[in-house]
Amino acid sequence: MPTTRRFAVATTVIAICTMTVLTACSGGSSSSSGQGIIEKAKTTGTLTIGVKSDQPGLSLKTGDNYEGFDINIAKILAKGLGVEAENIQWKTTVSINREPFIEQGVVDLVVATYTINDKRKNVVSFGGPYYVAGQALLVDKDSPIAAPGQMDGQVACSVVGSSSASNMEKSYPNVQLQLFDSYSKCVTALSGSGVQAVTTDNIILAGYAAQPHNVGKFKIPGEPFTTEPYGVGLKKSDVAGCNKVNEILAASAADGSYKAAYEQALGDSGLPFTPLDTSLLTNCPKGV
Numbered sequence: 001m002p003t004t005r006r007f008a009v010a011t012t013v014i015a016i017c018t019m020t021v022l023t024a025c026s027g028g029s030s031s032s033s034g035q036g037i038i039e040k041a042k043t044t045g046t047l048t049i050g051v052k053s054d055q056p057g058l059s060l061k062t063g064d065n066y067e068g069f070d071i072n073i074a075k076i077l078a079k080g081l082g083v084e085a086e087n088i089q090w091k092t093t094v095s096i097n098r099e100p101f102i103e104q105g106v107v108d109l110v111v112a113t114y115t116i117n118d119k120r121k122n123v124v125s126f127g128g129p130y131y132v133a134g135q136a137l138l139v140d141k142d143s144p145i146a147a148p149g150q151m152d153g154q155v156a157c158s159v160v161g162s163s164s165a166s167n168m169e170k171s172y173p174n175v176q177l178q179l180f181d182s183y184s185k186c187v188t189a190l191s192g193s194g195v196q197a198v199t200t201d202n203i204i205l206a207g208y209a210a211q212p213h214n215v216g217k218f219k220i221p222g223e224p225f226t227t228e229p230y231g232v233g234l235k236k237s238d239v240a241g242c243n244k245v246n247e248i249l250a251a252s253a254a255d256g257s258y259k260a261a262y263e264q265a266l267g268d269s270g271l272p273f274t275p276l277d278t279s280l281l282t283n284c285p286k287g288v
Contacts, residue, residue, distance in 0.1 A: 037108050037234060037241035041081035049074045050093035050107035050233075054184040057207030057266050058113060066090050068207075072261035073130055074111040077232065080248030094181050096161030099123045102233050109245075110233035113204060115163040116283055125238060126231030126283045127245025130258075130276065133201035134224020135164055138190065138209060145197060146221040151175045154196040157186035164200040167226055183208070190218070201228050206269045231283060242284035250278045 041047055051070055053061035059070040075085045091107050098114060101107045102124045113133070116126045137156070139145045148156070152174040158165040160179045168175055178195055180186055187208050189195040198205065202224050209218045232245050252258035253276040262273050 036238040037081060038244055040108055041078075041083045045083060046087045046089060047078050047081065047083050047108045048089040048091055048106070049078070050091045050098060050101050050110040050112055052094070052112045053092040054182050055113065055204055055207055056211050057269050058204060059111075060207075061092065067265070069131075069203075069262055069265035070111045070113065072265055073232075073258075074109070076252050076257055076261060077109065077111070077245060077248050080251065081244065094161070095159045096181070098161075098233060102235055108234065112233075113201060114231050114233050115201075115228045116231035117163060120233075121283070123236065124233045125236045125242040125285055126233060127242050127281070128231035128249060128283065129229030129280055130232065130249055131203070131230045132274075132277070132280070133203045133228040133230060135167055135199060135226040135228060136202040136205055136220050136222070136224045138187070138198040138205040138218050138220055139196065140190070141217060141219050143196065143219070143221075148172045148175060148197075148199070148225060151197060155194060156197045156199045157189050157195045158199050159183055159186070162200065163228065168199060171225075187214070187218075203266070203269070203271055206271050207266070210269050229280065236285065239285050246281040246284060249276065249281060252276070253278055 037047065051066055051074060052059040053066070055068065058068040059066060060068050074088065078085065078088050091101070093101055093107070093110060093112050098110050098112060099120065102110055116129055137145060137148060145151060148168065149172065151172065153176070155176045155178050156168060157178040157180065158168060160181055165177060165179060168177060178189060183198065183200055183204060186195070186198040190198050202220060205220050208214060209220065234241050234245070249258070258276050259273060
């Protein structure tokens with residue numbers, strides 16, 4: 001890629017990758033011994049779950065507590081595996097380290113607005129999708145931008161390692177990208193100068209726009225321009241665990257706990273509730 005396509009300072013990316021390797025190699029969960037999530041939950045009564053920390057409405061860390069829709073889904077999964085919420089060990093993850101954390105046993109599951117795609121399925125397994133989002137833009141309330149096709153020569157901000165950044169690079173090559181390690185930094189940049197839009201999934205953008213200090217500052221114009229199915233990441237070899245995740249998700253749709261998880265976290269976001277489509281729970285590998 002030409003250097004003009006990416007504003008992120010090289011040392012930032014190097015630092016992120018270095019941090020990823022160092023973190024992933026220290027203090028992994030017992031899944032690194034080859035246990036699947038079913039056995040891990042049964043034998044230890046605990047699970048380590050990777051989540052984002054800076055996505056309001058989805059997965060936001062305040063002090064020592066995480067809250068949001070992804071957190072609620074993670075708790076539903078843990079409960080279905082016999083693990084109480086207080087015995088979940090939360091591990092903050094960013095887009096670029098989700099696969100390494102799973103592969104190296106740092107986490108047992110990842111529930112982190114994690115789009116299912118073929119490239120990632122070569123590395124990890126996905127339960128779900130538990131939600132289908134769509135990529136969109138967040139712009140200033142007075143911006144004339146209504147679609148990414150109107151951004152030639154302008155700067156959109158996204159996150160290193162995200163499918164959102166990849167989508168922009170492939171479909172809108174004339175849009176310049178500013179890349180950070182978190183969307184919160186993108187939203188801060190949008191409030192300043194030099195960035196004309198933040199691009200990621202509509203549900204993530206809605207959470208940022210709804211934060212009290214952002215109300216009235218931004219808008220999400222137009223319609224989503226991709227389909228982003230959110231999956232639950234786990235080790236590729238853990239076929240039984242993947243199928244169990246889907247079983248738990250299907251049960252949550254039937255007993256109302258899925259809807260309650262959404263309404264509690266995102267009921268005020270402006271995005272209406274969409275029932276879980278259990279016919280889409282087909283991404284687990286057929287065998288090891």
